[in-house]
Amino acid sequence: MLGLDKKNSALLLIVIALTVFAPFLMNPFPQSSGLAQFNAGYPDLMQRFVIFGIFAIGFNILFGLTGYLSFGHAAFLGVGSYAAVWMFKLLSMNIVPAIVLSVIVAGLFSLLIGFISLRRSGIYFSILTLAFAQMSFALAYSVLTPLTNGETGLQVYNDDPQILLGNGPTVTHLFGFEMNSTSTLALGDWAFQFNMGYYVSAVMMVLAFYLSMRIFNSPFGLMLRAIKTNQTRLNYTGVSTRPYTLAAFVISGMYAGLAGGLMASMDPLAGAERMQWTASGEVVLMVILGGAGTLIGPILGAGFIKYFENIFSKINENVLHGWFAALPDGLENAIVWVLHFFVGKGWHLTLGLLFMLIVIFLPGGLVEGGQRIGRLFKRKKSGDDASNTKPAE
Amino acid sequence: MNILEVKGVSKRFGGLQALGDVNLNVQKNTVHAIIGPNGAGKSTLLNCFVGKLIPDSGSVMFDGQSVLGKKPHQINQMGISRVFQTPEIFTDLTVMENMMIPCLAHRDGAFEMNAMVSLAGQKDIQEKAEEALADMGMADKRHMEASAMSRGDKRRLEIAMCLAQEPRLLLLDEPTAGMARADTNNTIDLLKQIKETHDITIAIIEHDMHVVFSLSERITVLAQGTPLVEDTPDNIKGHPKVREAYLGEAQV
Structure with a gap:
């Protein structure tokens, strides 16, 4: 199916089913029971599951396949968010241009950082990416205030140009479908919530997952795995490893940008703290927790950590x-x-x-x-x- | 005709003159051995051929083209494949995946952005890899993880991977080091068979005289970074200079 073998097609169908029925699956406990606080089926959290799922799937293409451990991927997520919010400020609240620009900007930014950082491997590569991400954070937090609105965070104001806004909605939307619109299905003691933003993000995650499957099963993916195992042999087999690692770095950076753009599309503001090194560390934890180098692992890891963050902290x-x-x-x-x-x-x-x-x-x-x-x-x-x-x- | 021409190559590491004015010619379609006692500069010389080291002076020409200043992958794409002292294979991948990588590198070159293509759909690569494994008698091991293989099998796989690129020059760095006698003999037979069935030149660095004398047609003896003598195996055996520098030491 769609260029996938039987096993991977089954996996894709499982992921589709899980995302489609998530509002039910995440809401197993009746509202009046004491266990209701363990329910995770509310829009805000479900959006975070799939958005961080995208972030982790992308990170896994770099870390899981090539073994290059980046500690700076939050910078690409942050850049994506800023790019998206600027689109809201300048054009309209439609999320399409916002997401397209966030992926492009994150891709260019990761090309620059990857080009420099990939001159080194192992711990030196990790430190270089960490340094770049912290520099980006510092820039966003103070120096580039005109672009990022500093510590307040970038948001949409009434006096922004929004040249394409017209009479369109003033909340983020996809051709009129508003991201924050939620319909509730009350069934006995349960209330299942279906949120537009969640489903838009979920479709993006399924696409992202499908693309990562294709990459895993391609000759390109095999070369990335070979880089992780033995770069010496690969060099002496006539393969130039730099362009492969750089391509993997940029792809994962674009995934991070997509996640950042979606985050801003759900809630149109962007703050510098999204770029901080703790955020970069979080995606590393997600991928390792779920299973680095596996297809479904990053999604599981992202869900696991976001669930704990939101449920246990309450x-x-x-x-x-x-x-x-x-x-x-x-x-x-x-x-x-x-x-x-x-x-x-x-x-x-x-x-x-x-x-x-x-x-x-x-x-x-x-x-x-x-x-x-x-x-x-x-x-x-x-x-x-x-x-x-x-x-x- | 010479496929590899080395002229006046010198290499110095700090105070140590590892190679001093080395001249060496490897004739096309021969097996040429480079021998010498420990520290003679054999591996340094080989590393100058494959782009790992750049000599301080001199030239290394492969088939009329200079290899100096080129990166290892570029030199490999010119037609030089290298087998390492300890087998360098992709231990985390399966035997089949190991075999497909050189096939892909041979077909697609140093870099190909084919991320949306299915590996299973590359019928030419699959067939070529399977054929290469069958030639080595490893068809039944294709789904095995490479790290689980015996040392002898790893060596065979590495040689098979190099051959899959259809190189014109195969460099072997002590291919039988640390091997049991039976494995050593198997490797000799394998290399003899490769010599007969392929249009290929083989340059070999070796300590084991049994291997050297059963395989090579020309031998260069290296001592303290300079070639002592270059001749046929029969002449090398009785050469007094060689006995003094190398074989004498081995007889102690």
């Missing part, structure tokens, strides 16, 4: 007290005292522990975990088959 001490109210006071206070370090503002601690556990026990990330479970079931099944072959009495 649980505060009052919620904990509510959960353990049935216990004797002393015990309740003790448990809440221990647990409160891991929730609310301390959600990073939980994430850190999980990250350590996964890296130590599942170096291949969540995908490896899934494969291990899969093998476990297979073995069980074949074990059953073996017992069935015993002659009946």
Whole structure:
């Protein structure tokens, strides 16, 4: 299907199904139950799942295939966001020009940074990208204030030119379909929300995922994997590695730009903090957590981290007290005292522990975990088959 | 006719004169061995052929074209393939994928932006790679991860990968170093077979005299960065200078 083999076509269909039905899948708990706070099926969070999914899929093309660990990809995301918001300020609130420009600008910017950084490999490459990203952050935060509006962040004002606006909507839209429009389907105790912005982003993510599959299965993708394994052999096999790594760097930069453009399309503002090194580090975590070099891993990793960031950070001490109210006071206070370090503002601690556990026990990330479970079931099944072959009495 | 002409090549590393005024001619379609004691400059010389090192002076001409100042991948595309002392293969990839890379490099050159093309759809590459594996008797190992192969198989795969590029000159850097006798003999047979079936020149650096004398037609003896003598294997065996510099040492 579409130039993919059977296995990859199945994977693509699974991803499509998951994104289409996400409003249901992310909302499994009835609203009145105590578990409702674990629901993630609201537009804002679902948009973030797929947008960061795009970011991670792109990063995986560079890091997962070539092994070049960039610590500066947030810079491309930030540049994409600024480019998109400028389109809103200058043209209209239609997201098409905004997204196109954000991909182009991020591509050019990554061409420049990649051209310089890829003169080195390994840790020196990582440090160079980190340095560039921090420089970009500093520029956006202060020096380039006329372009970026500094620490306030770039946003759309009423007196902006918006030459194509006319009588069009004043919120971001795709040819009239407004990004923030949400229809709610109430089914018993559940309320499922279908958001335009989410579905636009989801379509983009499915496209991004499809493209990454094509890249993985192309001769180009094979060369990128060869770079990760043995650059010496590749050089002495007549292949110039620089253009390959640079192409992978620019492609992943454009993915980051697309993510940045979509982020600004969902909420038309852009701040310098999107370019900070913590944001670059986050996408590294996503890819490693999900499984670097695998197709679906980055999406899983992005979803996992964004879920924790948004759900665990909402649980505060009052919620904990509510959960353990049935216990004797002393015990309740003790448990809440221990647990409160891991929730609310301390959600990073939980994430850190999980990250350590996964890296130590599942170096291949969540995908490896899934494969291990899969093998476990297979073995069980074949074990059953073996017992069935015993002659009946 | 000479395929490789080396004239007055010198290379100095700090205070060490690794190569001093080396002249060497490799004739087309021969097996030419370069031997010499440790530190004679054999590997340095080979590295000057493939673009890893640039000599301080002198010239290296391959088929009438200078290779000096060219990058390793450019020299490879000119028709020189190199086998390393420790097999350099793509250990994380399968044997088949290993084989496809040189086939792609031979067809598409140093860089090709074919990211939207299916690898499985490249029938010519698939067939060529499978044929090359079958020639090496590795068809059954095609889905194996290369890192799981034995050392001897890795060496065979590396040689097969080099041959898939249809090079005019194959450089081998101690191809049997650290191998058991049986593997060494297999490698000798393999190289003999390659010599017979391919239109190819082979230059080999080797320590093992058994390998050198069973394969080569010309031998250059290198000692302390300069060629002592160049002759046929029979003449080299009895040469007093060579005995003194090299074989004498081996007999101790």
